[in-house]
Amino acid sequence: MSKRQNILDAAKNLLWEQGFEAMSPKKVMRLSGAGQGSLYHHFEGKEDLALAALTEVDSELRAAIDSIFDAGKDPMDRLYDYLNTPRGELQGCKLGRLVGEKTIIESNICTIVGAYFDYVCAHLKAALLEAKASGDLPPHLDAEAVSRSLAAIIQGGYILARGTGDARQMQMAQEGAWAMIEGLSSAH
Amino acid sequence: MSKRQNILDAAKNLLWEQGFEAMSPKKVMRLSGAGQGSLYHHFEGKEDLALAALTEVDSELRAAIDSIFDAGKDPMDRLYDYLNTPRGELQGCKLGRLVGEKTIIESNICTIVGAYFDYVCAHLKAALLEAKASGDLPPHLDAEAVSRSLAAIIQGGYILARGTGDARQMQMAQEGAWAMIEGLSSAH
């Protein structure tokens, strides 16, 4: 495997485990086995490296989302699957976790995260609209707003879990979300 | 005003605007006008200072929560008020925002955040249970799980808003949450 990819993989790991500010070039070098020269030959600097690493992460996350929101599936099944995917790690969303850092907000990295959120919400909204159209959800439900709520439950679930050190908080947040969606479905 | 309080206020501002890792003793000194000697006289170090500052923040946030969840209010009104309090800042929750940082997770600071989350969820759960008892919400709704979902919507709403740079994302997440609660209320 090329040094470049070694560096990229190390950066991905460190971003995931420690965040952007804590991901120093030195740590990347240690973890990848590459020297300083290699790092600055392949990447312009720390932010450029993170940008490249997170572009790969973005692709991986979108692939998982595409699988959950397969257009061939029933819309309620898509929602169920999104809200029941096990999310046990206390580490948080590989992209969402980063926006707590001020440096991220001020950098180009933030656009990757924002676009990913929009991507997820678009899938959620489509499923909600289809479910409304087929009579599975009440016709006046605000699909746009609810899509944001459901995405927020996942991101916020990670926050609760990390804050309390209890991974079940995420599971409860997800269960509560489905309980509300299911309640709206069966009762209108 | 005492130097000690100046230092504490500066720390609170920096924690709120930049996070824990970015809050260096040097920045606290500049912002507070205090010298290094004062800082280390009143506090053992950076973590001790943050702990003291966030203990004050915790009290302030709990007071706001107590006001929203006034026991004299109708339970549905309490839920409505929690989900309709304007949360326009992109800065995020003064406590929840911090748990993205690895250093926080490994420190005693995390227990403050976790306890605050539990406090909020307890109030939410109580309101949900009362609403169920009075027939405003369906009897089988899982109050524990939904309380976590609603708290997660607030924390996650901040994440969405910061990631996209659009404060309205938080507002939408809150509106969607109320749409679901209200839908459950009117339809069962």
Added chain:
DNA sequence: GTCTATACGATGATAGAC
């Protein structure tokens, strides 16, 4: 209590040899 001086490792990057 408050200040200045000092220490030492880490950070993020550049220079130049191979």
Added chain:
DNA sequence: GTCTATCATCGTATAGAC
């Protein structure tokens, strides 16, 4: 492409004078 110096700056803390 990859490596090893080398650098200025910052972060965190201690020492000791006033």
